[in-house]
Amino acid sequence: MQLLYMTVGKAYHMVYMAEWMEYAVNGICLLLLWGGLFSLLYNRKSDPKIRRGILLFSICLAGLFLGNIVLCIRCMGPVRDIISISPNLRTAMVLKQDRETGKVVAYRPGILWFVQESETFPYTADKKIKIQWLEKDVCAVTYTSPEDGNIHQYVMTYGARDKGDISPPMYSRLDGVWGPKDQNTDGWYLRTDEDGVHLKKDRRNLIYRYDDCVQLGSLVMMLYENGTPQWTVVLKKDCIIDKDTNLVTKGTISLCQVSMEETMPQNLAAPAFVFEGISTMWERMDENGIQLKEQMQKIIQEDPKLDVFVPGSINTPLTDGTGCKIVTDSTDIFQIGLLANQADPMQRQFTGYSEVQITSMELLAGDINDFCLEISYIYPESERLSNNNTDETSDKGDQEASKNYKNLRTFEYRIMKGDGVYLAAAADHLTDGTMGLEYPDTKQRIEVTNGEE
Template sequence: MIRTKTAKGEDGMDHDKTGRYIAACRKKKKMTQKDLADRLGVLCLGVQIWYILNRDGYQIEYMARWMFFVVNGAALLFLMAGGLCMKKLRPFFLKPAVVLGAVLLFAGNGAAGFLTDDGQREILSFSPGLPSDCMVLKIQEDNGSARLYRQAAGPFVRQAETFPFTVAGEVKPQWLEKDVCAVTYESEEDGGVHQYVATYGDRSDGTAYYYVSNAIAGTWVGEGGYMLDVRNGQMELETPRGVETYEYDACMQYGTLSLVFPKNGPEWTLVLNADCILEGGENTVEDGGTLTLCRVSMKKTTPVVLERIMDGDI
């Protein structure tokens, strides 16, 4: 136990002599708040300088264009706050010319963010999981060309894939699992509905590529009259609308987590859920794993969870 020296005051009560220590702590706290504002301002400014000098070399850009202007504004605000917290510099930062200059810079930065246009439509969709993945899609307004971006570090992303069809109108992102986002859109090229599935995870140790069609061999059932039978190079899907058959070779696999069943266009999207596990050397998911099945449509769709009731030969 640590004892502190005390002294009696005029009132006869013992007074803790740590008062000066407490005052010093409070002073240190105030200094820390000032230092924090300064450091945040320098950090934001440094990030912007680094980004401008290295964006071409690293082929990176902000997730969204507005983030560049937000960081500019944050750097200015933090630097001003840090200056106002310093007694020696406070008179300088309170000068009308300095205040007016800061206001003009802040307003000009905001105006630049609102008035300038790079000709792109940006769509960000965050995963419901933590840590969160983010689907970043940027569409050229003049020709409909769409590019999917992958996270590089922090708020920066790098271009990954270009959609095979141009995008017209609205885009429907739908997270079918915490690391799988189905992006459904329409294209003027053929007037049809298309889908691209962005995957951000894996169900094995991540060292080997595997085929989803092999991993899900067997019979799977879900509520509402859904059943999927996967064997002998075919997928037979029974739904309340009837029975549909798809060949392995005709299906489109995305990453190692998703399979899309096509006819004239994409019909169904199938996803390996997070409870699916493929141990090293195994071809099929372990018992207990489930799948998510969802119809491809621009309208609102409700996914169906499938559970395996029988293993099958592939």
């Protein structure tokens, strides 16, 4: 077997799955050889010559065995084996990394415990390499490279589900809106249209043009931003593709963020299983967000100092009478957000406004000239127990707790800078206040305690 490996195996670039296996086989062969010879000569062990021969042969084999161990340790030093077995135990992902240069070579399963060289990673890798099986036949390898300091991902697929047929681009198969299913609780939706692939969660809307969508085989699509992978989309095995339209009509896809941190693949259901009105709701939110932006831009252009602006003159689908003028020299977006919340006439009409307690603020998008801010707060709910229906035997503490019952809510403001002033308007839940703004690279959020940052 070792001779076959040294001749035929080397010619086809086949190697052992792990470096130590070659030496393990050598060790097993030596032990079997010693055991076989001992068995043959066991009945003649009373002969002194035979005993000396067995002893001498055993010493030689022991020397070879120890030498084999030393060679194993020395040969394993320069190469690092990375092996991951698939969830269904039917295949394995094998990588070999040069410890000195960081070069990584991927291998495909061959015969028995042999693997065949497949491809060399385009970038060298740091020591930390993240392995994640996104499906039973799809494995993602995420790593950072010392060459550019960026994160990269290499995806390996095993087997072919399309039986060798030529597959169209994966994004052309994902028509409509794909939404959360089963254990997915993160709230991401995926949609494809003429602009590209959209990922949406709450107010966050990510768009990846088709030029930034990289197809890997027929099962995997990666979404890139500025040359860096951001998301991996995988067709799961339950997907059913219509032969006439090439569209996925049933099944689920896996959506996973590219990160060196721990990430959980999210299952998104085919359009047939998603709430039918979600696509229309998205369109309404976008349209309302554009209208709000245009209203505010027009006000700023016509009246930069807001000298004639009337507070409460901006309307959104669910909010009549929002909009306020903020006079401040501050360039702190969170301080400006607090002032907007205090000055908004719509908020001041709210019963119990004086008892509202702001807990946190987060910049959703934009910069000091034009931004969208989310404010989280708690406020006392109206009494649930009135004097008319309260049982005389009710505990007084329970009644008091009911009166002080708190609710956690969030509110968004679109804020634009004018000439020495700011114009702020509330964006209701049917209005995307981030339309036309750039999302920050890093999360910007502050906690507020008793009205102080």
